[in-house]
Amino acid sequence: MNMLNDNLQVNKTGHLTIGGVDTVELAEEFGTPLYVMDESKIRQVCQMYKRSIDKCYGGNGLPLFASKAFCCKEICRIMKEEGMGLDVVSGGELYTAMQAEFPAALIQFHGNNKTQEEISYALTCGVGHFVVDNLTELRLLNQTAGKMQRKANILLRIKPGIDAHTHQFIRTGQIDSKFGFALETGEAMEAVKAAVQAENLLLTGVHCHIGSQIFEVQPFVLAAKVMLGFMRDVKAETGLELQELNLGGGFGIKYVETDQPVPYDQYMEQVSEAVHTCCREYELTPPKIYMEPGRSIVGEAGLTLYKVGAVKTIPDIRTYVSVDGGMTDNPRYILYQSAYEAVVANKVDQPADFEVTIAGRCCESGDLIQEDARIQQCTPGDILAVLSTGAYNYSMASNYNRVPRPAVVFVRDGKARLAVRRETYADLVHNDI
Known part of the structure; x- marks a missing residue:
């Protein structure tokens, strides 16, 4: 059968x-009940993402496992062995990664309301990037990093305004979302200028995430174009050429027979074509590309x-x-x-x-x-x-x-x-x- x-x-x-x-x-x-995970399947998908980064971006990028999808010490160990990065959204997920001896430099710390304790812990661990969600966090991170005599690398989370055609509870890229800075209101550019002026922060790039369980390629392509257009505007208005672009995750999986997800490497190829075209058109140096697959690595x-x-x-x-x-x-x-x-x-x-x-x-x-x-x-x-x-x-x-x-x-x-x-x-x- x-x-x-x-x-x-x-x-x-x-x-x-x-x-x-x-x-x-x-x-x-x-x-029972019992959760069963196929390790070979997990590793195969990780390797596919790594090969796609190498092929589409000349190795100038890194897939980050979105650990909110499934977080325990063993999955962190597997991600480390496969050369993946890690996306964490809480102090608990970060602590789990540290207990598994995951390299902190390959971790990006997300979240729309990081606490003072979480920020201090992440700075102590030496996480690679903070993905900053709002101006309150920007100020708190700058202040905390200063007190600890640290310099924090940051990406700004941007709402690209893309309708991802998914359940309203898991759509995160539109303007009416608790996550990120809006483009339409000028809030995103305001955040860039504030980050540039922050003494203890280093703005290296921007991030977006348009939703989850998405079966279409076009929303990802459009999001890439919007984000690169914003990076062009940042360069024109501030003189800063951002070096990194995180395009998020959200790739759909097969839950039932009628689900028809696009092969993940096809997502990668089509999005990379848009990235390279926009960089040529906007006279931008191709940024380092991050992505955040979670469900697509462990779901099936x-x-x-x-x-x-x-x-x-x-x-x-x-x-x-x-x-x-x-x-x-x-x-x-x-x-x-x-x-x-x-x-x-x-x-x-x-x-x-x-x-x-x-x-x-x-x-x-x-x-x-x-x-x-x-x-x-x-x-x-x-x-x-x-x-x-x-x-x-x-x-x-x-x-x-x-x-x-x-x-x-x-x-x-x-x-x-x-x-x-x-x-x-x-x-x-x-x-x-």
Whole structure:
């Protein structure tokens, strides 16, 4: 049978495998719910991005893994081994990277409301760049760097005004956004001038991010043109030629069969053509290019395993299949009504002719993982696999209802290893007084 992603197979016993490992055996060994990550798939995508940077920009660039998509020490170690940079958005993500001995010079620190403590910690660590979001942060960073006798490299986050045709909660490039400086109001140029005058800051470039889960190339091309036009204006008005351009991330992945993402290297090629054309036209030295793939690196590499509990049929209404996880390990359906494909891992070779609503275990009527899903016939004790959950599932997991968070297992070449231990009840009360 055809599987959603190329790293998934069906073995001779009719079980789903990922990275050459039987998912039913994983559930038996490590328990459920369980996050499973295919390390080879992750590394392959990283290598593709690196090759594209080399091909399209002559190596004058660096892909940064957006760690908000999936952050733990093991993924930071893998990114280090693959020569990737890292994008962090909090002190906690930065601390995780430091604990994994990730090189701080290859880290860019984002966030629209960085605290004094986070800024001081990032300066102490020696992060490569701060991506400055607003004038309040600009002043605070300049002041803090001065007190610490440091010089901070910065990029300014710019809103290019691009409609990325995605869910309104994950559109970040338009003027009405909490992120960044607007071009239309003159705010962006004001920020450039303030940064140039700041004694303890070095403005090296600009950054944009137009949204997430985007299947079209044209918004990225247009964003590149807008950003380079702004860099031209900066040079004309201030005499400063910016040396770096971060074009963000947002490349779509395949959650369900109808999703048709453009191959990521095609995104890169078309955007690079626009970059080179604009640089020639605007008489700019081609900047160093950064990009921030997150979901596209880990999304399809992951799946989540559950054990089926109750199967409840309401005649002429629907059938609920309840699992031992839910919104605590995958809040994306309750937040965004995100589409997923699910299979019964121990019966994946059978017809998917059972229409169900997959229900979580939390005391919330909206705790669902998917509605009107077609899966194989299932009974209590079966193992359900929800596919393409490598991004924003572990990262957004919670302890609602005091449910412990699942373990994370990495698989590669037919072997599995534990990367994050399953939380215990003792962990839940560890900080209680």
